[in-house]
Amino acid sequence: MSSRSSWAEPYKIKMVELLKMTTPQRRKKVIKEAGFNTFLLKSEDVYIDLLTDSGTSAMSDVQWAGMMRGDEAYAGSRNYYNLEKSVKDTYGYKYLVPTHQGRGAEHLISSILIKKGDIIPGNMYFTTTRLHQELAGGQFRDIIIDEAHDAESLHPFKGNVDLAKLESLINHHGAAKIPYVCIATTVNMAGGQPISMDNLRQVRELTSKHGIRIIHDMTRVAENAYFIQQREPGFKRKSIARIVREICDLTDGATMSAKKDALVNIGGFLALNEWEVFEEARNLVVVYEGLHTYGGLAGRDMEAMAIGIKESVDQNHIHARVGQVEYLGQRLIEAGIPIVQPIGSHGVFLDARRILPHIPQDQFPAQTLAAQLYIDAGIRAMERGVVSAGRDPITGENRFPKLELVRLTIPRRVYTQAHMDVIAESVMRVYNRRSKIKGMQMVYEPTYLRFFQARFEPI
């Protein structure tokens, strides 16, 4: 699919939020005050915010109208039942436990299914997912194909599971030690890369043979479905909704951060097909999130989510959503800037290793590049490299991931194509002066998920 084939946003704009422009002097000052960590910048100092696609979507007028129909009863809110129906109709899972966001659901499922010493294989880690697995006493094992760790590989489904890796884990530890396999659609940390239906079917076959569950991290399942439709033989004529359903039907339960695919600013859920697991989750949610019919959300949030889920599987929506990301990525490729390819679904990932080859990984090349992008034009990106990877909980050593990336994450329905051009031009400017950029040292390191609050200084 060519990114230049004309498409337009499948909506018109009814309300705008004015952006603030800043000066280079101000940006230099505030990034220093923020410890060169883009998470610590104030939003008002940011021009184009590409920190995350999480909770940053623009809601539709229908969703906003739904917000006005919030039933704020403590128990049994009408919006809960609307959400339950939306999840059942769209994804097919039988039982629903709402949570305040994705990690709430991860906490519940990890506490319920993982025992000390268990192994949880997954198609690459995600920060909060792995941490909840570890806090529950489990250990994560990466079973993604090797191509996923290679920023230059053009494999169309870099989210695929390496079945030999999974099989050898099962043989080595025994199925009893593996409560579930965690399958993400699309794989965030690999650069928004999809898993193919064929591969998922094979994972299903292998896990079924051993009586192992698949828990689906379905945060970007509609985006994954779009890639399957575009790239996998036999899916051209199938609707996104149908492909999404087919993916979910191959799994036993799911954690959802509705702040991504489902077009809301806050919300998530745990969805299950097993009654016993659901019963425990419904018990446990009361302790950490709230009653099982609101899970830490207002009624209006659940209503917006119920509507957003349906909008997320619309063909025009998903085509424009992924199309915009591809447009930006294509401009950078044409300018010769090293990015992760194929271009992912929710953002463009700059390959900091190749952009700043003179900065060793222990001087945080991706963190440095993100800070430089902010200084150049007020564009806020995020590090996805050695800082995000954290330390090994057993040895305490830094984990040095193969991928050292800066993520330019595109919020859904928020920015225009002209913004994409401004972003591309800023990346090109920073790239052109790359040899003058120096690395950094970490001067403050939090214990958990350090990338959120760590501080740095230039060397």
Ligand SMILES: *Cc1c(COP(=O)(O)O)cnc(C)c1O
């Ligand atoms: C964002 C995200 C999560 C966690 O969800 P939150 O809503 O941020 O708690 C889990 N998995 C993936 C792949 C994500 O992108």
